[in-house]
Amino acid sequence: MMKLRPTLLALALAAPISLLAMADSPRTQAPATMQALVPTQQQADTSAIVHGLLSDSRYAYRPRVLDASLGAEVWKRYLEALDPSKVYLTQQDIASVPDAPAKAVAAVKEGDYAPMYSVFDIYRKRVVERSNYVRGLLKQDIFDFTGNDRYDYDREDVAWSDAAALDVQWKQSVRSDWLRLKLAGKQPDEIRKTLDKRYANMVTMIDDLNAEDIFQTALNAYTGSIDPHTDYFNPRAAERFNQSMSLSLEGIGAQLQKRDDIVTIMELIPGGPAARSNLLKPGDRIVGVGQGEKGAMEDVIGWRIDDVVAKIKGAKGTVVQLDILPAEMGIDAKPNRIQLTRDKVVLADSKAKGEVIQLPGVDGAPARRIGVIKVPAFYQDFDARRSRNGDYVSVSRDVAEILAKFNADKLDGVVVDLRNNGGGSLDEAVNMTGLFIDKGPVVQERQAGGRITVRSDRDDSVQWEGPLAVLINRASASASEIFAGAIQDYGRGLIIGETSFGKGTVQAMVDLDRVVPDRSQDQYGDVKLTVAEFFRPSGSSTQNKGVSPDIAFPATLDADEYGESTYDNALPWSKIDEAPHATYGQFAGLLPELKRLHDIRSADDVEYQWRVEDAAEFRAQREKKWISLNEAERRVERDKEDAKRKFRQAERKRLGLDLDPLADDGADDGLQYNERDVAREAEREKLADKAPDPLLREAAAILGDAARMLDGDRALAAQVLPKSTQAGNWAK
Structure with missing residues (x-):
């Protein structure tokens, strides 16, 4: 077999x-x-x-x-x-x-x-x-x-x-x-x-x-x-998938897009050969590619983008020549020829990142510092891990490093931000959960024949023992739901946000070339095959239902618009027996007060209320499913949106809030993404990451409330936090 x-x-x-x-x-x-x-x-x-x-x-x-x-x-x-x-x-x-x-x-x-x-x-x-x-x-x-x-x-x-x-x-x-x-x-x-x-x-x-x-x-x-999550990948698609999971590739480190039949540089990956060379910038166009220092150049105008990428990528240490038309030059200009030495490129922008949110003191209590870990995916370099040299990319390793810094800085709490995290490695979901619990079952799997296995954290060390919250939304799926569900079942932290996607199935990658003997390599591709259903330690599936938050934020999308429940052939929800596990705390006693404080604070938070308004307007437009072709009516709508944007930016200035870096860009320009200026779009994407995030700030504030309540009530803390924390080992 x-x-x-x-x-x-x-x-x-x-x-x-x-x-x-x-x-x-x-x-x-x-x-x-x-x-x-x-x-x-x-x-x-x-x-x-x-x-x-x-x-x-x-x-x-x-x-x-x-x-x-x-x-x-x-x-x-x-x-x-x-x-x-x-x-x-x-x-x-x-x-x-x-x-x-x-x-x-x-x-x-x-x-x-x-x-x-x-x-x-x-x-x-x-x-x-x-x-x-x-x-x-x-x-x-x-x-x-x-x-x-x-x-x-x-x-x-x-x-x-x-x-x-x-x-x-x-x-x-x-x-x-x-x-x-x-x-x-x-x-x-x-x-x-x-x-x-x-x-x-x-x-x-x-x-x-x-x-x-x-x-x-x-x-x-x-x-x-x-089923909705079984897919076939041809050989090139399989290679791309593995690169996305490992967050690495060997090449020059540039994100490309085809514009007007020419492959164009959208962004330079920090630390890659292209960025280090200082010879390229967003908007530059690649019109020729050659191999080695003296290889013949091939004109690649009109080529499919993946064929150009295949020519540019290559083994670490090898040389590639590129004919470049700078962004500011016309199509008939003479290109510049450059040489780059390929290297292993880490997609650092897709790695977990940490930051600190400063919360003001409340009612005489000291100010709080809450650490935030943004986890975009549960990535792991499978091939590097199998090499057993111990050096491989892993989200749990990256999160552990961030937590070590948070501990050294004696922060008051940690929010793990899993919004828009579609999942990834099952092992990484287990390992990352283990950073916050002593040891025990994290996820149960039921195979096709009905056999149930339990994947557990077997390491009794804990990397973070203080107050914890997990922020999710409707796009948090799969491995994100395993992590959030386990944290909730253990009573280890608060779950904040929207009900998650509801994907409760496990897939395996099958290399079809290994199935067929006497074959040439990279001939048949891979299949992502659903092999099991997963269940929380409590025995409940996340399938269709997802993970429900302890404290809910306004939903942008309903279950009938987005999520597992929208698939016509999705598996139904089910339940199995509980896997015995510890219960660190019972947050039920804190929730009424936390919700009360959240309601008071969010009602006065203009950014939060604007997000609520925008969500309601978005839902209303989705339900309408049409747009007017009356110019006067559309101008009224456009002017209203423009006035709203300007008013909000003025309010941010008046209240001393962080400004929206995209607010001054103006209203809709009517263009599609690939019709806009390349360099400007690359800059806009970077600025978007700096936009105000009232939901994250409010999640940190809720956790700050919880930390304050636990500090002031030893009996309550004994019900909620791990034993080592209760004993005073959580450095403050």
Whole structure:
């Protein structure tokens, strides 16, 4: 039996743009038409291996027989993956493939993907037609905005329609784009030029796809029908995933994006060869790549971004040549040729980081200092750990180092910020929990056959024994829920924020090349396979329900809008027996007073109340699902937003609060992300990290209240804090 590599995987680990790739072979320019896709024997072999895994109860937690019913699901998911908004394919296109469910079954079982590829060929044709149609609309007189028209942008639940209905939908979409740019102050000629280029890029993006992309999409229509978190990765995608988990790569250390058919530098990774060289900056464009000090240069204009990345990346210590067009120079300028020596690059921006929040004294009590640890993911360098040299990237190691500094600084409490943390390594979730408890069970796993195993912290040392809070939101998932759930079950800390995502399943990465003997390396890719369900020490699953906070903040998204409960094939919630574990404290006695103090303070916190208002407005807009095409009405809305932004910044100044670094940028410019100035966008992303965070500040204040209450009541402290802390070993 093959050995699975278990790890609790993230819902969405954000990789740098330079790592995003979907192709195998480079080309010198975007073709006008793409070659017809033809299934290969390698794809058939890959599909058969994946089907064998997902239909075998020894591996898959919830195996399903691939029959006509499941085939119908696979076909539906494939169509929606191609055209999620149903704005390209028509009902007639869908009906052009007879007995589609049976063909989906044949694709997965026998590798006959020809019918699915033929639908993609139709889809590609429709994209070209729609691009031509909307570019033609720009020349027509359709841009009067005095009526009561509206653009219905939410098409999640609409049915496939005919070409005439799509003409109307696209016309309203173009009018909405035009109005948005007009409200931003753009003139008609400029608007027409911007939108013509935008709509032409619809075809360019389709031309950037190749057979491997479509095969991966088609096979993932099958894996996604098994459960929401089972996925197939082609070899390049598998490599990118491993890099995102290890937070490291070997290359020059630059995040890239394709702009106008040229790969452009978005950001330089601190400490990498590109940043150290002082020869590159955001906005510079890479037009040529050569290997070694004297290797021939290849013109990479028009190449897919992942093919350019493959040329730039390489083993540590090797040399790569780059032809660079500086951001300030035109496309016809002579490029500068530079050489860089590749190195191992650590994605430091994705690592855990610590900071300290100063809280003012209350009612004569001294001021408090609360440490904050922002944990973006539960990362671990699996390959480096397997090498057994003891030197590998690990979130629990990074957090332990931060806690050591917090202890040395004698802080009054620690908030672990897991907002937007989609998960990661199961081992790291266990190890990080162990930093805050003596020892004991952290998570229980139930395998496909029903066998239950317990993963425990076996180290009785504790890195932080003082007051603790965990801040979560709806995007906190998987490993984040294991950590937060264990801390809550042990009574070790307060859980603050929103109810979490509700992902309670364990995935393992299966290297398909290890399944097939006598194969060439990097041929088949990997499968992220659901192999178990996890449960808290209390026996309760987080599946569907998530982790509920002890003190709730206003929710931005409801459970029916985002989270595990929105998946139509998610596992139901369930419960098993409790795993015996210690209970450090009972926070029930503190919660009423903590909530009372929170309500009083947050009512007077203008930043917090603005966040509440924004959340309510966001929810209302989501529920409306359309936008007005009346210019006067939209100008009123825009002016209102502009006035609100200016008022808030003025209030921050008046009250002596931290200013919003993005507040002076003005209102919506009507542009899409890839249409804005590269250097300016890179700067905006950095400034966004410095924006006021009233929710984090309030979480720290709540923990400060708890620390003050525990300081003043020894009996209460004895019920809440670990024994060593109760004995006075927590240095203050």
